Amino acid sequence: MSDYALYFLAIGALVFSYYKDRTKTMKALKVSYRSIMKLMPAILPMMFFIGISLSVLSEELISQLLGAGSGIVGMLIAFVVGALAFMPSFVAFPLGANLLEHGAGYPQIAAFVSSLMGVGIASLGVEIKYFGKRAAFLRNTVAVFASVCFAMIIWRVM
Amino acid sequence: MKHLIAFIKTYKWLLVLMAGMGLLGLYSPSMGTSAFNLTLVNIQSMLKILPPIFILIGLLDAWVPRETMIRHMGHDSGIKGILIAFVLGSFAAGPLYAAFPVAAILLKKGARLSYVLFFLGVWSTSKLPMVLFEVTSFGLTFTLIHIISNLTVFLIGAVLIESALGEKGSHEVLESINQLS
Incomplete structure (x- = not known):
């Protein structure tokens, strides 16, 4: 149900807009269509990249990688896996919780979760297409730094 | 051929x-x-996710005047712009790639680059539904440290990126966005 919440919102807004101003709404739809089509050459390869990376970096492999490595090396592995992998939080969080139960450390999970959410190798192509190479590169660098800070604090605290 | x-x-x-x-x-x-x-x-x-987001973006493009966006999220909007970026990012849903087109329309309408970068940071850190889920998965301490540390870094980072890009770099970002819409 919540899967389609965005559709309800968009269609509701569309109907309201159409009621208010027909030509404006048709123009808006044209803009939507044009921009989504322009994005396709970047979005479709991303889909394939995610498919490939998820089949190689399966949940079992991620568990092994994050469970085995400890200390700094474990954290580095967790960063890299998090940056390369692409999974929604509702898959990643239970996976992380499960790993904690089986002996993985909090810093490694912190590094994994936050680089997974903020650093996107898979979506880099789309990001570059929007904001250009420099801005995209800088944003991802900041995201890497954010996950390092987070993992370091967790290392000291938990 | x-x-x-x-x-x-x-x-x-x-x-x-x-x-x-x-x-x-x-x-x-x-x-x-x-x-x-x-x-x-x-x-x-x-x-x-993407088709409804693009419909909403198209409507925003048609209905929200540039002046309104500049007033609320523009260069001189101050703390209000940061707060709006925070609220927009928190109530969002979906993966980070869905945030890029939203960020693009904000920029196109005149929002300040550092605020939009902060919005992307919030989107990747503290989407509200995910925060609750994170607390139940990893505990409150973990989640709080995650949100506070990441948002701090993203806020400072956003300002740093804006000044690193400079006037010319920010202009290039806008040009790149305009080519896409």
Whole structure:
């Protein structure tokens, strides 16, 4: 149900807009269509990249990688896996919780979760297409730094 | 022939990754199959998110005047702009790639670059539904440290990126966005 919440919102807004101003709404739809089509050459390869990376970096492999490595090396592995992998939080969080139960450390999970959410190798192509190479590169660098800070604090605290 | 070359040029990365998937399938048929299925699942979830987001973006483009955006999120909007970026990012749903087109329309309408970068940081850190889920998965301390440390870094980082890019760099970002819409 919540899967389609965005559709309800968009269609509701569309109907309201159409009621208010027909030509404006048709123009808006044209803009939507044009921009989504322009994005396709970047979005479709991303889909394939995610498919490939998820089949190689399966949940079992991620568990092994994050469970085995400890200390700094474990954290580095967790960063890299998090940056390369692409999974929604509702898959990643239970996976992380499960790993904690089986002996993985909090810093490694912190590094994994936050680089997974903020650093996107898979979506880099789309990001570059929007904001250009420099801005995209800088944003991802900041995201890497954010996950390092987070993992370091967790290392000291938990 | 001309069309074919244009098509190959536009979709070269798609073709490269399709070939990569083919090679993976030759190396390990089971991995290749799962990669293919996972790609289909991903396209499915992309279709649940992107079309409505683009409809909303189109409507925003048509209805929200530039002056309004500049007043609320523009260069001199101050703390209000940061707060709006925070609220927009928190109530969002979906993966980070869904945030890029939203960020793009904000920029196009005159929002300040550092605020939009902060919005992307909030989106990747503290989407409200995910925060609750994170607390139940990893505990309150973990989640609080995550949110506070990441948002601090993203806020400072956003300001630093803006000044690193400078006037010229920010202009290039806008040009790149304008080519997409």
